[in-house]
Amino acid sequence: MGRLECMSTPLAEVPKLRLPHLAAAKAAGEKLTMLTAYDRPTAEIFDLAGIDLLLVGDSMGNAMLGMDNTLPVTLDQMVSATAAVAVGARRALVVADLPFGTYETGPEQAFLSAARLVKAGAQAVKFEGGARVAAQIRLLSQSGIPVMAHLGFTPQSINALGGTRVQGKDDASAEVLLRDALAVQEAGAFALVLELVPADVAERVTAALEIPTIGIGAGAGCDGQVLVWTDMAGLDEWAPSFVKRFGDLRAALTEAASAYAAEVRAGTYPDPAHSF
Ligand code: KIV
Numbered sequence: 001m002g003r004l005e006c007m008s009t010p011l012a013e014v015p016k017l018r019l020p021h022l023a024a025a026k027a028a029g030e031k032l033t034m035l036t037a038y039d040r041p042t043a044e045i046f047d048l049a050g051i052d053l054l055l056v057g058d059s060m061g062n063a064m065l066g067m068d069n070t071l072p073v074t075l076d077q078m079v080s081a082t083a084a085v086a087v088g089a090r091r092a093l094v095v096a097d098l099p100f101g102t103y104e105t106g107p108e109q110a111f112l113s114a115a116r117l118v119k120a121g122a123q124a125v126k127f128e129g130g131a132r133v134a135a136q137i138r139l140l141s142q143s144g145i146p147v148m149a150h151l152g153f154t155p156q157s158i159n160a161l162g163g164t165r166v167q168g169k170d171d172a173s174a175e176v177l178l179r180d181a182l183a184v185q186e187a188g189a190f191a192l193v194l195e196l197v198p199a200d201v202a203e204r205v206t207a208a209l210e211i212p213t214i215g216i217g218a219g220a221g222c223d224g225q226v227l228v229w230t231d232m233a234g235l236d237e238w239a240p241s242f243v244k245r246f247g248d249l250r251a252a253l254t255e256a257a258s259a260y261a262a263e264v265r266a267g268t269y270p271d272p273a274h275s276f
Helices: 003-008 019-028 040-048 075-088 107-120 131-142 155-161 171-187 199-208 249-266
Strands: 032-036 053-056 093-097 124-128 147-152 191-195 213-216 224-227
Touching (some): 040 053, 053 075, 053 224, 075 093, 107 124, 107 131, 131 147, 171 191, 191 199, 199 213
Parallel strands (some): 032 224, 053 093, 093 124, 147 191, 213 224
């Protein structure tokens, strides 16, 4: 599909999302939808539901693997999750996170790590930071690996930031955020995640950029939104305050597991219809 066709086809009707569709969506004022996915079945479900981008996030560490934060997640874990998500994704663009310790030392380290995710099926990678990772963004973009940047609260810096905190609350830090956003755009990033940023600051950054912004806890003024799927679908008891729960999967799974256990204990499952 050429650039002109991209501009005229509504995003929901695009059979396979590619980078030009994201730029066209921003130009047309169409909101982008992104959810995390860490396995094949959720990727397939979200893809069929029309989610535009699937993020194999290193939030897998907290959401799925019982870790306290994203820091322990390994590249091997991200590679196997990415391969599973890529199987389930037909229309959605698959973006995979570079975990902590796999890109910070320089462009070569970032390229070698990103190449593993691309070989596993990612169409783009995401990593955290602004001007300090501009050289990594530049090399990857020039080498054919699209990069989504990530600013605001950057979970891999949780220790340095003193916990999970809203970023850009005062004029000086909002200014640094804007400068970092312009730096990642200039380096070649195709989109930018803004996490835990005041809505007015996120709106200002969004207006200053040509590339789309995707917010999480950053208000409605971004070009798109992303949520961790387990928060969005109500799988866990707790979710951050900015999350709206669009389902109650915890209740649905509890009900299914309880019904199964009751039937096994009563000897009513398996019945003849479910036996050979
Ligand atoms: O890992 C992740 O899920 C993320 C989102 C919070 C944007 O980076």
